[in-house]
Amino acid sequence: MDWRSPRVRILLVSVLALVWMGAALARLSYLQLFQYGDYLARAQRQQQRIVEVSPRRGILYDRNLRELAMSVQVDSSFAVPVEIADPPMAARLLAGVLGTSPEEIETRLSSSRSFVWVARKLSPEKVERIQALNLRGVYFQKENQRFYPHRELAAHVLGYVDIDEKGLGGVEYALDKQIRGKPGRMLVLADARRRWFDRSEHAAGSGANVVLTLDQNIQYIAEKELAEAARQSRALAGTIVVQDPLTGELLAVANWPPFNPNAPADSGPESRMNRAIGALYEPGSTFKVVTLAAALEEGITRPEEVIDCQMGAIYIAGHRIRDHKPFGLLTVSQIMSESSDVGAIKLGLRLGAPKLFQYMRAFGFGSPTGVDLPGENRGLLRRVENWTPISVGSISMGQEIGVTPVQLTSAVSAIANGGLLVRPRAVREIRRGLEVIPVPAPEPHRVISPQTAATLRSMLEGVVLQGTGMLARLDGYTAAGKTGTAQKIDPATGRYSPTQHIASFVGFAPINSPAVTILISLDSPVGRYHGGEVAAPVFKRVAEQVLSYLNVPHDVPISPRLQEAALRSKKNNPIADVSDFTPAQLEQADDAVAEASQPAQPWLPRSAPTVALAPARPGLAEGEGIPVPSFSGKSVRQVTEECLRLGLNPVLVGTGVATEQSPAAGELFRRGGRVMVRFARRASLVGTSVRGN
Amino acid sequence: MTEFYTVKRIDNSRLARPTAANRMRELARLVAMGGLLAGVALLYAWQHFQCIQLRYQLEELKAERAQVGELNQQLKLEVAGLRSPMRIDAIARRELGLSVPVPGQVAPTQGPADGVLAQVRAISPSARQ
Numbered sequence: 001m002d003w004r005s006p007r008v009r010i011l012l013v014s015v016l017a018l019v020w021m022g023a024a025l026a027r028l029s030y031l032q033l034f035q036y037g038d039y040l041a042r043a044q045r046q047q048q049r050i051v052e053v054s055p056r057r058g059i060l061y062d063r064n065l066r067e068l069a070m071s072v073q074v075d076s077s078f079a080v081p082v083e084i085a086d087p088p089m090a091a092r093l094l095a096g097v098l099g100t101s102p103e104e105i106e107t108r109l110s111s112s113r114s115f116v117w118v119a120r121k122l123s124p125e126k127v128e129r130i131q132a133l134n135l136r137g138v139y140f141q142k143e144n145q146r147f148y149p150h151r152e153l154a155a156h157v158l159g160y161v162d163i164d165e166k167g168l169g170g171v172e173y174a175l176d177k178q179i180r181g182k183p184g185r186m187l188v189l190a191d192a193r194r195r196w197f198d199r200s201e202h203a204a205g206s207g208a209n210v211v212l213t214l215d216q217n218i219q220y221i222a223e224k225e226l227a228e229a230a231r232q233s234r235a236l237a238g239t240i241v242v243q244d245p246l247t248g249e250l251l252a253v254a255n256w257p258p259f260n261p262n263a264p265a266d267s268g269p270e271s272r273m274n275r276a277i278g279a280l281y282e283p284g285s286t287f288k289v290v291t292l293a294a295a296l297e298e299g300i301t302r303p304e305e306v307i308d309c310q311m312g313a314i315y316i317a318g319h320r321i322r323d324h325k326p327f328g329l330l331t332v333s334q335i336m337s338e339s340s341d342v343g344a345i346k347l348g349l350r351l352g353a354p355k356l357f358q359y360m361r362a363f364g365f366g367s368p369t370g371v372d373l374p375g376e377n378r379g380l381l382r383r384v385e386n387w388t389p390i391s392v393g394s395i396s397m398g399q400e401i402g403v404t405p406v407q408l409t410s411a412v413s414a415i416a417n418g419g420l421l422v423r424p425r426a427v428r429e430i431r432r433g434l435e436v437i438p439v440p441a442p443e444p445h446r447v448i449s450p451q452t453a454a455t456l457r458s459m460l461e462g463v464v465l466q467g468t469g470m471l472a473r474l475d476g477y478t479a480a481g482k483t484g485t486a487q488k489i490d491p492a493t494g495r496y497s498p499t500q501h502i503a504s505f506v507g508f509a510p511i512n513s514p515a516v517t518i519l520i521s522l523d524s525p526v527g528r529y530h531g532g533e534v535a536a537p538v539f540k541r542v543a544e545q546v547l548s549y550l551n552v553p554h555d556v557p558i559s560p561r562l563q564e565a566a567l568r569s570k571k572n573n574p575i576a577d578v579s580d581f582t583p584a585q586l587e588q589a590d591d592a593v594a595e596a597s598q599p600a601q602p603w604l605p606r607s608a609p610t611v612a613l614a615p616a617r618p619g620l621a622e623g624e625g626i627p628v629p630s631f632s633g634k635s636v637r638q639v640t641e642e643c644l645r646l647g648l649n650p651v652l653v654g655t656g657v658a659t660e661q662s663p664a665a666g667e668l669f670r671r672g673g674r675v676m677v678r679f680a681r682r683a684s685l686v687g688t689s690v691r692g693n
Numbered sequence: 694m695t696e697f698y699t700v701k702r703i704d705n706s707r708l709a710r711p712t713a714a715n716r717m718r719e720l721a722r723l724v725a726m727g728g729l730l731a732g733v734a735l736l737y738a739w740q741h742f743q744c745i746q747l748r749y750q751l752e753e754l755k756a757e758r759a760q761v762g763e764l765n766q767q768l769k770l771e772v773a774g775l776r777s778p779m780r781i782d783a784i785a786r787r788e789l790g791l792s793v794p795v796p797g798q799v800a801p802t803q804g805p806a807d808g809v810l811a812q813v814r815a816i817s818p819s820a821r822q
Binding site for chain 2 (some may be wrong): 066067068070071072073147149150151153195196197198199216217220224547548
């Protein structure tokens with residue numbers, strides 16, 4: 001064979017090529033047919049990453065959709081221990097930034113696990129400092145962190161979360177399932193440089209947003225006044241509840257002491273407790289409202305009935321119960337306004353234990369109100385069979401019974417709204433994307449008749465006008481309420497403490513069209529401890545600000561002297577509030593102030609309906625046409641008074657200020673004819689804010 | 694016997710090679726098909742790599758969107774903090790010297806400025822009697 005022959009050479013090359021191709025084909029076949037699964041898995045391990053997508057917690061809003069709690073992403077640092085060459089050195093460097101012990105970090109960095117947390121949810125400054133260390137094997141991962149932008153505001157209602165964003169208190173806990181959302185997974189394809197170039201994802205279900213019934217501004221007013229009252233009285237704890245008596249919606253729930261939900265671990269469980277729903281206390285005289293409501297509803301007494309209060313002492317089952325003052329003969333209205341224990345006990349005894357128990361249960365005591373917040377206490381109400389002979393008397397004046405502030409607020413709201421007990425609620429609606437899921441309004445149930453409720457409202461107004469709650473008297477608004485001063489049980493002796501009290505006031509305003517029910521409770525105030533002295537002024541300050549904020553029109557004329565005194569005071573003390581003055585204090589105001597108030601106030605429009613009623617019209621003869629006045633902008637009370645003075649029969653619809661009337665203003669109308677007036681709430685700020693100097 | 698190797702000189706330069714038209718067409722078709730196949734292969738490869746590049750871009754855009762969304766959330770949080778009643782109250786009182794309006798300074802309005810109140814048909818005095 002001639003190797004130099006072209007044919008041989010061609011043949012040789014062809015054979016070699018064939019062999020090479022055969023070998024390649026064989027290898028390819030081997031890889032594709034026999035090793036396919038292994039190599040595919042290896043490639044996927046290198047290219048694919050499964051990333052857990054944690055859902056973002058929903059936002060908590062107040063009733064005006066202002067954010068109260070929301071989550072944003074922050075960096076957490078983690079380490080892959082096998083990649084760290086010198087764990088002790090890395091631990092020392094990290095400990096310097098994080099402010100923790102190096103040993104603790106070193107233990108983690110030296111572990112055999114493939115992933116360890118270095119520190120979670122770091123501040124941007126710490127992240128920068130760790131990045132500057134440029135440590136091999138230390139990485140960052142985004143995590144959601146819950147923030148409460150208003151810090152302590154409404155903290156007890158909102159609750160708080162743990163490091164894994166799990167709700168541990170308040171609405172965060174109660175609606176954790178809805179707010180938390182569902183985690184998602186993401187399959188990511190990454191190249192050799194770990195750059196992502198494709199993904200397929202099972203999206204995380206974002207948590208639902210929750211709209212609360214709270215109003216951020218009312219909550220602030222309540223917390224500000226509670227803090228001030230607690231500081232002044234040096235009370236151990238305190239609560240303010242503001243409720244819409246018609247719907248049962250809680251507009252504010254303030255607790256003292258406060259806590260910061262951004263750092264819940266910094267405060268103890270006592271501070272984190274929502275006392276408005278979880279703390280039991282003996283209501284004391286505020287509970288006489290229930291006793292008298294039951295007595296009036298059962299028809300066993302009338303407001304004008306005179307009862308002998310036996311100069312302040314009564315014996316029940318061998319026990320002598322003393323009144324706080326030696327009252328003689330008092331009407332039932334006076335028993336309420338003067339808060340006579342003996343009078344209340346006598347009415348309770350006349351009512352009898354079963355009936356009293358029945359009404360207490362009807363008003364919601366002894367069972368949870370059903371408020372949509374966790375940790376509600378059902379209260380303490382023993383069954384009648386377990387009552388002692390003295391129980392009827394004790395319970396009639398608010399002892400031997402434990403209530404929560406929200407229970408008592410709801411009971412008084414029932415009196416305010418005409419006799420219907422409405423379940424209090426804190427959650428208005430749940431929003432999932434664009435879908436709005438309203439929380440159904442609770443069905444109210446009747447506790448007392450509208451007539452009894454009206455009688456009680458009048459009696460409670462007496463408490464504020466001439467009774468123990470005079471410091472709760474509002475300027476420009478009618479108000480009703482009841483003071484309470486309850487002795488606390490001394491845990492050491494098991495008896496009522498002579499030094500520790502719970503001062504409280506619960507009331508509502510305005511009387512004819514109540515916009516808010518407010519309860520104030522202060523635990524163990526030092527010095528002055530009567531509800532009328534300590535809690536009633538807080539009611540005044542809160543109510544005046546809240547009613548003004550809600551644009552509730554004044555239903556009684558504003559005292560010009562009060563305005564002048566307030567303005568004068570502001571000149572001396574710009575920080576002072578007008579609410580520092582009470583009509584009662586004003587009675588002692590100096591004459592100079594009274595004289596100074598005579599000219600029209602520049603900040604008040606002369607036509608403002610709250611200043612004075614329209615001048616009286618001359619009387620008209622029977623059957624003669626009466627020109628119908630314009631009721632526009634006037635309050636319910638003003639319209640009623642004017643109609644009655646003119647001999648017209650008013651038909652009033654709605655609440656607030658008059659917006660529509662029929663017949664129209666200026667028309668001649670017969671005396672005794674029905675005038676329909678519609679009301680709506682609406683107001684505007686007149687003038688500019690007042691400067692202190 | 695002696696053999697002689699004689700070189701026979703053949704000069705084909707003057708011969709004209711006839712062109713086979715069919716053969717050339719076949720060749721051209723083959724080249725065109727080859728070119729087409731190569732073009733398709735190149736197009737496929739280009740598309741493939743372009744697709745990968747677009748995936749990278751898409752991922753970058755998604756990451757950017759997530760970042761912007763997160764920034765938006767952080768700004769919302771900051772706005773919420775700035776709108777805190779506690780902060781506004783402090784600024785109003787201490788920096789601006791404002792105070793809570795006195796009673797009566799916030800007064801109900803006098804009805805709608807441009808609205809028409811509900812009215813009934815006017816009844817003449819004679820009709821009423």
